[in-house]
Amino acid sequence: MIEVTGLTKRFGRTLAVDDLSFTVAPGRITGFLGPNGAGKTTTMRVLLGLDAPTAGRATVHGLPYRELSRPLTRVGALLDATAVQGGRTAEQHLWWLARSNGLPRSRIGGLLGLVGLDHAGGRRIGGFSLGMKQRLGLAAALLGDPEVLVLDEPGNGLDPEGIRWLRGLLKSLAAEGRTVLVSSHLMSEMAVTADQLIVLAGGRLRADAALGELVRPGRSLEEAFMDVIGRSAS
Amino acid sequence: MSVLAAEWIKFRTLRSSWWALGIGVLVSLALTVLGAATVIGRWDPARTSDQAAMGIVVAVYVGVVLAQLPLGMLGTMTIAGEHASGMIDTTFVAMPSRVRVLLAKAAVLGGAAVGASLLISVPGYLFGRFVAAAYRPSLLPAGAWTVIAGGTLMIVVTTLLGLALGALLRNGAVATAVLMAIVLVLPALVVNLPWGEQVSRLLPAYPALQLIEQVPDIMPDWAAFAVLAAWGVLPLLLAAARYAVQARR
Ligand SMILES: Nc1ncnc2c1ncn2[C@@H]1O[C@H](COP(=O)(O)OP(=O)(O)O)[C@@H](O)[C@H]1O
Ligand SMILES: [Mg+2]
Numbered sequence: 250m251i252e253v254t255g256l257t258k259r260f261g262r263t264l265a266v267d268d269l270s271f272t273v274a275p276g277r278i279t280g281f282l283g284p285n286g287a288g289k290t291t292t293m294r295v296l297l298g299l300d301a302p303t304a305g306r307a308t309v310h311g312l313p314y315r316e317l318s319r320p321l322t323r324v325g326a327l328l329d330a331t332a333v334q335g336g337r338t339a340e341q342h343l344w345w346l347a348r349s350n351g352l353p354r355s356r357i358g359g360l361l362g363l364v365g366l367d368h369a370g371g372r373r374i375g376g377f378s379l380g381m382k383q384r385l386g387l388a389a390a391l392l393g394d395p396e397v398l399v400l401d402e403p404g405n406g407l408d409p410e411g412i413r414w415l416r417g418l419l420k421s422l423a424a425e426g427r428t429v430l431v432s433s434h435l436m437s438e439m440a441v442t443a444d445q446l447i448v449l450a451g452g453r454l455r456a457d458a459a460l461g462e463l464v465r466p467g468r469s470l471e472e473a474f475m476d477v478i479g480r481s482a483s
Numbered sequence: 484m485s486v487l488a489a490e491w492i493k494f495r496t497l498r499s500s501w502w503a504l505g506i507g508v509l510v511s512l513a514l515t516v517l518g519a520a521t522v523i524g525r526w527d528p529a530r531t532s533d534q535a536a537m538g539i540v541v542a543v544y545v546g547v548v549l550a551q552l553p554l555g556m557l558g559t560m561t562i563a564g565e566h567a568s569g570m571i572d573t574t575f576v577a578m579p580s581r582v583r584v585l586l587a588k589a590a591v592l593g594g595a596a597v598g599a600s601l602l603i604s605v606p607g608y609l610f611g612r613f614v615a616a617a618y619r620p621s622l623l624p625a626g627a628w629t630v631i632a633g634g635t636l637m638i639v640v641t642t643l644l645g646l647a648l649g650a651l652l653r654n655g656a657v658a659t660a661v662l663m664a665i666v667l668v669l670p671a672l673v674v675n676l677p678w679g680e681q682v683s684r685l686l687p688a689y690p691a692l693q694l695i696e697q698v699p700d701i702m703p704d705w706a707a708f709a710v711l712a713a714w715g716v717l718p719l720l721l722a723a724a725r726y727a728v729q730a731r732r
Contacts, residue, residue, distance in 0.1 A: 298579050299572055301731055315579040315730065326576050332569025334497065341496040349489035349577045389573070 280443030325390030335375025379406025515546030539611030558645025633694025
């Protein structure tokens with residue numbers, strides 16, 4: 250369960266997130282949709298305790314993220330998959346992460362298999378493609394078997410087959426009863442992945458609705474999206 | 484404890500850590516060996532056993548002085564590398580207590596610095612005893628402990644100062660330049676200024692060199708230890724305070 254209440258985040262004169270409130274429920278995929286610069290990443294960074302809010306609050310399991318003990322066992326996060334040090338191997342990267350939260354090293358092999366990196370575990374991350382780094386980031390997010398997942402544009406850099414694989418993975422995670430919040434600026438992808446959509450533009454909430462409410466016969470998500478953003482903006 | 488264990492894994496899984504340690508130890512050891520052989524060759528034959536032992540220890544810690552620079556750079560890179568790559572976010576998501584992360588890094592680096600100084604001083608000392616065997620050097624005279632403690636503190640302080648500067652400046656090259664300025668350049672410059680001696684007492688170099696018997700005493704040894712230790716502790720506290728404040732902003 251994720252709860253965001255009256256969240257505002259300012260960077261100097263930029264209002265990145267503006268009085269945003271929503272909740273994310275377990276057991277389904279919640280798409281966090283918005284154009285570039287909408288405030289998706291900022292919201293997720295505040296949620297993960299990386300940036301402090303200017304006003305309002307964001308909680309996971311009822312607590313601010315930084316108050317969770319062994320947070321990787323409660324929340325799995327993937328922000329910028331390229332933000333890793335290239336000198337370590339994939340296994341070594343997952344190893345320090347596991348150790349930091351008291352998780353057994355034995356989980357690593359299985360996770361690398363799950364994300365399709367079984368043969369790349371001993372290779373240095375510096376030589377990975379963007380898609381491989383996304384897969385490594387997903388493995389890191391799943392390391393602690395968390396009930397909540399917060400993924401920022403995890404499809405970036407994945408090939409079409411990778412995107413399909415990711416969709417299947419997210420669906421199975423939601424089907425296991427987990428809370429899955431996944432951001433994207435691609436409406437087409439969210440239309441086939443998400444159950445619930447939270448639409449953001451200019452830092453403000455534009456829609457929070459089940460996919461079926463936004464997409465009707467004769468009205469694509471793209472049209473609905475433009476509608477939602479346009480209508481609320483004017 | 485898990486934070487410390489995780490930072491230790493991070494440290495040893497980067498090759499650059501071992502390069503910095505390896506170069507630091509090997510270069511220093513080579514110079515120690517050469518220096519000790521030359522110095523001992525010029526000793527007065529009337530030297531006592533205690534004077535001989537003291538001479539060996541002093542010669543050995545000249546080598547440790549040299550290892551400061553690679554270790555200090557390792558200190559800056561350990562944290563600046565995470566800020567530059569963005570991996571610091573992954574670190575703080577896994578370990579939300581930023582101050583604890585910084586202290587764990589300090590513990591790991593401090594341990595590495597002590598390890599490096601031992602890898603230089605122990606073989607250097609044994610070699611010195613071998614070369615100076617004719618003087619029948621005693622084991623470790625009382626004065627030697629000041630040199631050993633001072634020399635070890637010096638390399639630990641430079642390493643931790645590097646870490647603190649890396650955390651405050653977040654750019655490895657800039658932090659390394661500032662570290663060099665504090666440890667090397669400023670101390671060499673200020674001696675020529677009117678208040679040079681007073682200022683020298685407050686920079687880390689002179690107190691360290693006084694403790695390892697490379698320069699004349701201009702302050703009590705306890706003061707030299709205090710100034711040197713302050714350079715390791717205060718910048719680190721400043722960096723910790725900044726992380727603590729940032730987390731709340
Ligand atoms: N660290 C920062 N400093 C200044 N402005 C920022 C910072 N991070 C984000 N912004 C600004 O906040 C707004 C929202 O950005 P972001 O959350 O990254 O959007 P999204 O992830 O939806 O593309 C943008 O205008 C961006 O330029
Ligand atoms: Mg973004």
